[in-house]
Amino acid sequence: MDPHLLTTFVTVARHGSFSAAAAELGYTQSAISQQVAALEADLGLALLRRRPVEPTPAGRRLLEHAEPLLLRLRAARADVLRTAAEPRHLLRLAATPLAVNPVVAARLAEARARQPRLEIRLRMCRAERLAALVAEGRADLGLADGIAAPSDPLRLPDAGPMTTTGVTEEDLVVALPAGHPLAGRASLRLADLIDARWLRTPLCPPARLRDLVGEGFPAGLEYEGDDVRTALNLAAAGHGLTLLPASAVPAGGGGGGGVCAVPVAAPRLVHRVELLHAALPPGAAADLVAALSG
Amino acid sequence: MDPHLLTTFVTVARHGSFSAAAAELGYTQSAISQQVAALEADLGLALLRRRPVEPTPAGRRLLEHAEPLLLRLRAARADVLRTAAEPRHLLRLAATPLAVNPVVAARLAEARARQPRLEIRLRMCRAERLAALVAEGRADLGLADGIAAPSDPLRLPDAGPMTTTGVTEEDLVVALPAGHPLAGRASLRLADLIDARWLRTPLCPPARLRDLVGEGFPAGLEYEGDDVRTALNLAAAGHGLTLLPASAVPAGGGGGGGVCAVPVAAPRLVHRVELLHAALPPGAAADLVAALSG
């Protein structure tokens, strides 16, 4: 179970070819063959079927383990090395699309006002990748958003020891087309919407939606992008409902096409933004964390 | 970052001695010294201060990563090997103290009635260790209990890809001494108890309690065991309140000393039991999982 052999195995499985893996890793075919053989000998069972090269059941199981394992290994290395890094003034921030709400943006501004030398590079990414980015040190700080019960932490993929801090919580609303029968309501319950069509978008993770609304709700349009205005336009046009933080839906229901935001009364849920970071690089990071935490 | 070197490093740190680690691992002092040196050279920084032997800040950080990392490595190996294991009729079950409630016990009985050859060895353990036990294959199935919002999964330490299934959810009650001012109430809110003294016991994880009740509640007695009757007796005697599943508190408020169980009305919480398992060993396991899932 040497990580070295594990990466080789993963690469071979991904390419479906020993020679391609050899090319990528800078080894000869022969070495790859020996490494795979060594791993199989170590475990005492076949991991790959040859010609065509594809994982056996045991191999598939190992693949499920190997990826997070290697991620955590890289994360550990990055985290330890960070303790000896020199101070930086450029902070690389990674955020999910809905994480930079007005409050977060304002706090970032405060921090920059207090620390003129502070530079921030903000990069967007999906929630699943965010923890990995931060863990591996490819981002210094992460801002993740999600739906949770009030004061409950978000469920983020575990990529090793990391600090998570709640930043904001705000009301959750359902974005309805202006003409929808429930559009005028002061609030509604998700249970009332069990038959509604939902917009499938990474803005509101489908897995979470399934938990909340129930299994097998009729799927509306699937929008693979993460632009909020596009999602709102789609919602306004009746392609499906969306769960969004209140601040993401323009007030008054005006705008282009008319969406109406109705707060979710039950279950009690909030849209939560969380800050996550591994060991902080010395420098401006600690101040920014403090500023964001409020 | 060879796991081999990592285990050596962890062992040295735990013993605070190179020679002791050498004895445990079956190496010479010299080898240990070289291994630690190799790890430090690889990372480019000191991990241990010598004489006395204790971790540097970077070393402490690495230790935080190393333990879960090595656990996951063992877990991966065990999981893959299990795919090739021969069928077993003895199932090793691990459970947290409150997980085997009447419903779970009844379902276990059903399964045994249907499968006469099925043997079950039940072993108790704390929640923190349960996921590790199952992941490493030292138990085939795990039954974990905890407090969560209705239909929300439990927060278990992540020890790799595992299947979790909800088994039961039941009401959560506060165990109050019979004479307590709130004892007669039909229900109460946790917010009402913010100033109460709580019994600190692994039966109700203190971390979770802090989340629910708030920071810095006055700590009552700390009970390190996990016997429910003892906890009830302590609660009856006024040492502090406890959150328990309804079925754990004898009805009628009678019993030895008098505790009164008052359901928790807000926040909406349940006591949840979850079944977790990695790859199922062939044999009776799948049936048992089905029986427990209801």
Add this chain to the structure above:
DNA sequence: CCAAATTACGTCGACCGTAAGAATC
């Protein structure tokens, strides 16, 4: 001065590359 970690050095084994040998499409 003693216990304990480091360094020096020799040996053995692991791993990779070259090259020849199977196996499958």
Add this chain to the structure above:
DNA sequence: GATTCTTACGGTCGACGTAATTTGG
């Protein structure tokens, strides 16, 4: 028969043990 993986074999480098050396209490 060509491509692709496997096996054979030799060289190199790394890892461990023995033993001498240094360091710190």
